[in-house]
Amino acid sequence: MAQQPPAPQQIGVGMLGLGTVGTEVARRLISEWHLLTARAGGTTPVLRAVAVRDTSKQRDLDLKNVRVSDNAASVVDDPDIAIVVEVMGGTEPATGLIDRALAAGKTVVTANKAVIAAEGPRLWEAAAAHHAGLWFEAAVGGGLPVVSLLRDSLRGDRISSIDAIINGTTNVILTRMREEGVTLAAALADAQARGFAEADAGADVDGWDAAQKLVIMSRLAFNLALTVDDADVVGIGGLDRIDLGYTGQLGYAVKLVAHAERRGRDAVQLRVRPTAVPASHPLFGVNGANNAVLLASDLAQTVSLGGVGAGGESTASAVVSDIVNAVVRRGSQPEPTAARTALILDTEEYDVAGYVRLRITDTEEARELVLQALADRGVPVDDAVDKPPVDGPAPQLLVLTGIAPRAVHDRALETLDSLAVVREVACALDRISP
Ligand SMILES: NC(=O)c1ccc[n+]([C@@H]2O[C@H](COP(=O)([O-])OP(=O)(O)OC[C@H]3O[C@@H](n4cnc5c(N)ncnc54)[C@H](OP(=O)(O)O)[C@@H]3O)[C@@H](O)[C@H]2O)c1
Structure with missing residues (x-):
């Protein structure tokens, strides 16, 4: 019988990028090689080369045995790098x-959610075709092992929904607005100054970063072909601190919640929206830079993961874990193949509850007419709270609308907007009913 070739004792690693994440990955590979060798069954992943934009930049690392290049393709093509x-x-x-790396049969480990959200299925087919590998644990939730949970741990389950706070930047901003009453602009500037937000935080604030992560999770959870265009995405840019304060007084925290839900086999709804979360809900206490993911499945039922969802060290945890897994499972492509076509459910058909803030006329009948109009339009009212005027003479009315289809809610809001007693529909948010 032919003998198995002995496992190589070293495997060459090449890194494209040595920034926030890359630096911590390199540090771990260099300083903890002993630990990683033991975890990788006796084979050492050795950092042989890194590609950067600027080779003259001072790096806070000892790279004496590592080739540093500004030619990323040369690192990919290096025959000593697997x-x-x-x-x-x-x-x-x-x-x-x-x-290029996959076509050469190499294993790729990436933290790049933009690439995986846009091209993941095509790339993992390429990986399978070339007996390569594609690993992307770090693309969702930094060090939270969300991808392994979906891909490996819950293989025998049918997952029905995902609820997540998956964008640390917006969570830092919303936590600050709620706890300290600052404006969104001030909270964003502070988050940027403290390194919690990038200079261009557009993709975070507009909800697209969360949508990319939701799509990556949903593909794995439901085995459906999905893109960010399938998601209903509303960012936090339009939020006023006053509503974070009022919802807080009512026992809620506004969070950018990413939600995916499957109905039947192939029908799914994906949405990312600022949502008033009640104190009784597990996402309520997820503050600052923390992330959390809640999964509902038939066997395991509710599974939750929480922790630091970004930053160099936390993200490096996921990248290094993928490197070790890739060494151990060399040549095996971890992704499922051939996802099914999804039926994207119409957002308007979904049941939601709401928080609505109105500026109304200072008349006796205004409150009653508003509540009557909601009832006439089929929207239940769970609570209505009067608030004094701000920024002008109009008194305010907060309404917690009960569960009804979004289309019914939207039509009712249009009706309210047209009432003579309503000066302005100042805010309308989704709300999770306690
Ligand atoms: N930061 C986080 O908390 C976090 C969390 C989860 C996922 N991620 C993902 O991880 C990835 C890296 O993020 P990061 O925050 O580490 O980025 P970063 O700090 O901006 O670092 C980027 C690195 O890539 C190098 N680079 C950029 N373009 C290059 C090119 N054309 N050729 C060669 N090198 C190039 C840069 O070189 P120079 O050093 O010379 O400029 C830098 O070292 C992104 O996909 C991000 O979405 C980040």
Whole structure:
């Protein structure tokens, strides 16, 4: 019988990018090689080369045995490198370099949610076709092992829904607005100054970063072909601190909640929206830079993960874990193949509850007419609270609307907007009913 070749004692790793994440990955590979060798069954993942934009930049690392290049393709093509770690970010040249590595049969480990959300299924088919590997634990939730949970731990389950706070930047901003009453602009500037938000935080604030992560999770959870265009996405840019204060007084915290839900086999709804979360809900206490993911499934029922969802060290945890797994499971492509076509459910058909803030006329009948109009339009009212005027003479009315289809809610809001006693529908948010 032919003998198995002995496992190689070293495996060459090349890294594309040495920034916030890459630096911590390199530090771990270099300083903890002993631990990683033991975890990888006796084979050492050795960092052989890194690609950066600026080779003259001082790096806070001892890179004496590592080739540093500004030519990323040369790192990918290096025959001594079997594992390519893409931590440069952006879509190009990152996507092209990942393609190049996979076509050469190499294993790719990436933290790049933009690339995986846009191109994941195509890339994992390429990986399978070339007996390569594609690992992306770090693309969702930093060090939270969300991808392994979905891909490995719950293999025997049918997952029915995902609820997540998956964007640390917006969570830092919303926590600050609620706890300290600052404006969104001030909270964003502070988050940027303290390194919790990038200079260009558009994708975070507008909800697209959360949507990319929701799509990646949902593909794995439901085995459906999904893109960010399938998600109903509303960011936090329109939020006023006054509503964070009022919802707080009513026992809620506004969070950017990413929600995916499957109905039947192939019908799914994906949404990312600022949502008033009640104190009784597990996402209520997830504050600051923390992330949390709640999964509902038929066997395990409710599974939750929580912790630091971004930052160099937390994200490096996921990247290094993928590197070790890739060494141990060399040549095996971890992804499921052939996802089914999804039926995207119409957002308007979904049941929601709401929080609505109105500026109304200072008349006796205004409150009654508003509540009557909601009842006439089929929207239940769980509570209505009067508030004094701010920024002008109009008194305010907060309404907690009960569960009804979104289309019914939207039509009722249009009706309210047209009432003579309503000066303005100042805010309308989704709300999770306690
Ligand atoms: N930071 C986080 O908390 C976090 C969390 C989860 C996932 N991620 C993902 O991880 C990835 C990396 O994020 P990061 O925060 O570490 O980024 P970063 O700090 O901006 O670092 C990017 C690195 O890539 C290098 N680079 C950029 N373009 C290059 C090119 N064309 N050729 C060669 N090198 C190039 C840069 O070189 P220079 O050093 O010379 O500029 C830098 O070292 C992104 O996909 C991000 O979405 C980040």
